[in-house]
Amino acid sequence: MIRALIVDDEPLARDRLRRLLGRLGGIEVVAEAGNADEACAAMRTVPDLVFLDIEMPGEDGIRLAHRLREADLPPAIVFTTAHADRALPASETAPAGYLLKPIEPEALRAAIERAARPNRCHQSRRPTLTVRLGREELRLGPEHVVAAVAEDKATHLYLLDPADSRRREAWIEPSLNELEERFDGQLLRLHRNSLVNTAQIHSVSHHDGQHHCHVHHLDEPLMISRRAWRSVRDALEE
CATH class of the missing domain: 3.40.50.2300 (Response regulator)
Incomplete structure (x- = not known):
């Protein structure tokens, strides 16, 4: 189509x-x-x-x-x-x-x-995303994306600076669905409100009936929904 x-x-x-x-x-x-x-x-x-x-x-x-x-x-x-x-x-x-x-x-x-x-x-042209941080304009490939979280009708993007690999953050307009489509197969859905780069997953934990994904460069784990758990597990086994 x-x-x-x-x-x-x-x-x-x-x-x-x-x-x-x-x-x-x-x-x-x-x-x-x-x-x-x-x-x-x-x-x-x-x-x-x-x-x-x-x-x-x-x-x-x-x-x-x-x-x-x-x-x-x-x-x-x-x-x-x-x-x-x-x-x-x-x-x-x-x-x-x-x-x-x-x-x-x-x-x-x-x-x-x-x-x-x-x-x-x-x-x-490979899939990229242009992000503005103040006066800077960064062009990101999928390898620079750590995770993306939908918050307050915007997307909170956690990224690695292409120049020095520092963790940085930005608020961007593209939705999670748009990011998922743009980087087809390279970002993993954890929940309806979050995506993660599989290369940045450190580990997965289970507590009180809930799975959590621990991600490099993030201070807090991200919740994994029941619907997404199977695809997350399969991705980690590959």
């Missing part, structure tokens, strides 16, 4: 494209946006593919495409436009496709097939 974001300032155009995608199957529209700011916010859903209108109020689709290419997990981009003369400037962003409105189903299908092919951008 390909996760798609539709970006178009015209609601009717978004509705039509969503219907066409529904008929094709294999596509999940995870978010919609009417301008560049909304599109950047919607990138938290980590789409695989962005259908991007070129002519929009404010920042146009071509400028936005350049920004999306710098994302931690850059999506494939298919431009949608009613203006054939914008194809050449749009090509500078190396899009996976270019669709003229009104979009025809066969052209849409062909663009999706091209977008689904591996490209150099996706092959060369």
Whole structure:
């Protein structure tokens, strides 16, 4: 299933494209946006593919495409436009496709097939997470994540500084589900409100009917839910 974001300032155009995608199957529209700011916010859903209108109020689709290419997990981009003369400037962003409105189903299908092919951008980028700490900006790989705990509608991230391996902490917007998906298979769910890097697990204890996970660089253990216990046990046995 390909996760798609539709970006178009015209609601009717978004509705039509969503219907066409529904008929094709294999596509999940995870978010919609009417301008560049909304599109950047919607990138938290980590789409695989962005259908991007070129002519929009404010920042146009071509400028936005350049920004999306710098994302931690850059999506494939298919431009949608009613203006054939914008194809050449749009090509500078190396899009996976270019669709003229009104979009025809066969052209849409062909663009999706091209977008689904591996490209150099996706092959060369491993999953990372950018975190701001004051004036610093850290780009973290999964090996730098110690644990993540959901607290007060935000995520409390425990991390190791890539420069000197010091333990640090940050409050970030991505949810546990988003982190789990981004670092697929590399972070282990302990509880509905916590994830841990399996490489950072020190030991597991059991007291008063409750399992706890003791983690390197954390002062207190994290609770393991009954539902998660089996997967935690299996991970430790591997």
